[in-house]
Amino acid sequence: MRDKVTAARRWVIKIGSALLTGNGKGLDRQAIAVWVRQMVALRESGVDVVLVSSGAVAAGMTRLGWSERPKSIHQLQAAAAVGQMDLVQAWESSFEEFGLTTAQVLLTHDDLSDRKRYLNGRSTLRSLLDLGVIPVINENDTVVTDEIRFGDNDTLGALVTNLVEADLLVILTDRDGLYTADPRSNPDAQLISNAMADDPKLDDMAGGSAGTLGRGGMQTKLRAARLAARSGASTIIVGGSIERVIDRLKAGEELGTLLLPEKGMLAARKQWLAGHLQTRGRLVVDDGAVRALQSGRSSLLPVGVKAVEGNFRRGEMVVCAAMDGREIARGLVNYGAQEAAKIVGQPSEAIAGILGYVDEPELVHRDNLVLV
Ligand SMILES: Nc1ncnc2c1ncn2[C@@H]1O[C@H](COP(=O)(O)OP(=O)(O)O)[C@@H](O)[C@H]1O
Numbered sequence: 001m002r003d004k005v006t007a008a009r010r011w012v013i014k015i016g017s018a019l020l021t022g023n024g025k026g027l028d029r030q031a032i033a034v035w036v037r038q039m040v041a042l043r044e045s046g047v048d049v050v051l052v053s054s055g056a057v058a059a060g061m062t063r064l065g066w067s068e069r070p071k072s073i074h075q076l077q078a079a080a081a082v083g084q085m086d087l088v089q090a091w092e093s094s095f096e097e098f099g100l101t102t103a104q105v106l107l108t109h110d111d112l113s114d115r116k117r118y119l120n121g122r123s124t125l126r127s128l129l130d131l132g133v134i135p136v137i138n139e140n141d142t143v144v145t146d147e148i149r150f151g152d153n154d155t156l157g158a159l160v161t162n163l164v165e166a167d168l169l170v171i172l173t174d175r176d177g178l179y180t181a182d183p184r185s186n187p188d189a190q191l192i193s194n195a196m197a198d199d200p201k202l203d204d205m206a207g208g209s210a211g212t213l214g215r216g217g218m219q220t221k222l223r224a225a226r227l228a229a230r231s232g233a234s235t236i237i238v239g240g241s242i243e244r245v246i247d248r249l250k251a252g253e254e255l256g257t258l259l260l261p262e263k264g265m266l267a268a269r270k271q272w273l274a275g276h277l278q279t280r281g282r283l284v285v286d287d288g289a290v291r292a293l294q295s296g297r298s299s300l301l302p303v304g305v306k307a308v309e310g311n312f313r314r315g316e317m318v319v320c321a322a323m324d325g326r327e328i329a330r331g332l333v334n335y336g337a338q339e340a341a342k343i344v345g346q347p348s349e350a351i352a353g354i355l356g357y358v359d360e361p362e363l364v365h366r367d368n369l370v371l372v
C-alpha cells in the first residue's frame with residue numbers, strides 16, 4: 001500500500017503552526033533541526049523537497065510579546081510579517097548546516113488561479129529545484145486576509161503540490177493522522193491508515209474543530225488531500241513529532257493516514273487540461289513537429305511552428321494543428337501571440353536574442369499538452 005510513498009520523486013512537506021511553535025512557545029528550533037536532517041536525507045536519496053511552512057503569526061506573536069492571538073486581521077498580518085523573518089531565518093540557518101540553500105516564496109491563492117502567474121510561479125519553483133535549493137513557502141499574509149482568517153496553509157500545500165507536480169503531499173501535524181473522530185474529545189477514536197481521498201465517509205470523521213494555534217483542523221487537511229488528488233498526488237497526514245517520521249515514511253512504514261487519488265498523475269493532468277474547452281488561438285506546426293507531438297514524449301519547440309493565429313496570452317490554451325488543418329494537440333502556451341510570432345521557426349537558443357528574455361525554451365511544454 002505504501003509503494004506510492006516510497007516511489008514518490010517529489011514531495012511537498014507542509015508543517016503546521018502548532019507543531020512549529022511547540023504550541024505557542026516561539027519557534028521550536030530543535031524540532032526544525034530534526035526535520036531538516038531528515039529532509040536532507042530525503043534529498044540525498046534523490047527526492048525533490050518543497051517545504052510549506054506555517055508559523056509566521058505564531059512566531060511574530062512571540063517576537064512582539066503577545067500572549068493572545070489578536071482578533072484584528074491587520075494585527076495578525078503585522079504579526080505574520082514580523083514572524084516570517086524568524087521563520088525563514090530558522091529554516092535557512094538549519095539547512096545551511098548541511099550546506100543547503102533555501103529560498104523564500106510567498107504566494108497567495110489568487111496567484112495560483114491566474115494562468116500567467118501560475119506559469120511564472122511554476123517556472124521559478126522548477127528553477128529553484130534544478131538549482132538544488134529548498135523552497136520554503138508560506139502565504140503572503142501581508143496582502144491577503146482570507147487565509148490568515150481561516151488559517152489554511154493545508155490548501156496552499158495542495159496548490160503547491162499541483163503547481164510543482166509533486167507525487168506526494170505530506171502534512172505534518174500535531175496528531176498521528178486522521179482519526180475516525182476528533183481524538184481530543186473521543187479517546188476511543190481509531191487512526192485511519194489508508195483510504196481513498198474521495199471517500200465521502202471521511203467527511204464526518206474530519207468534522208471536528210482545530211487546535212488553538214493552527215486554524216484549519218482536519219477538514220482543511222482532507223480538502224487539501226482531495227485537491228492534491230486532482231493532479232494525481234497522494235497525501236499523508238501524519239504526526240510531525242513522531243520519531244524520525246520522514247525517514248520512516250520514506251522507508252515505507254505505515255505511519256499516519258495515506259489518502260490516495262482515484263487516478264494516476266498523467267491521467268489526472270490530461271483530464272484537467274481536457275477540461276479547458278476554450279482555446280484562444282492556433283499554432284500551425286510542420287510535419288516533423290507533428291511526428292514529435294504524436295510520439296507523446298516531446299514538447300512543442302518554436303522551431304517546429306510555421307504560423308501563429310489568434311490573440312492569446314501566456315498560459316492560455318491553444319490548438320496545435322498540422323499544415324493541412326488537422327488538429328493534433330492542445331496545450332497551455334508559454335508565450336503570448338505577439339512574442340510567439342517573433343520566435344517561431346527559430347531554435348530555442350535564439351529566444352533570448354529576439355525577445356531579450358527567455359520564459360521557457362518550449363512554446364508548449366509536454367506536461368501541458370494533450371493529444372487530440
Ligand atoms: N478526525 C480527526 N482526527 C484527528 N484530528 C482531528 C480530527 N478532527 C479534528 N481534529 C483536530 O485537528 C487538529 C489539527 O489541526 P490544526 O490545529 O489546524 O493543525 P495544524 O496547525 O497542524 O494545521 C488536531 O489537533 C485535532 O484536535
Ligand SMILES: N[C@@H](CCC(=O)OP(=O)(O)O)C(=O)O
Pocket residue numbers: 015016017018053054055056057058080138139141147148150151152153154213214215216217
Ligand atoms: N500563514 C499563516 C497562517 C497559516 C496557518 O495557521 O496554517 P496552519 O497552522 O498550517 O493551519 C502563518 O504562517 O502563520
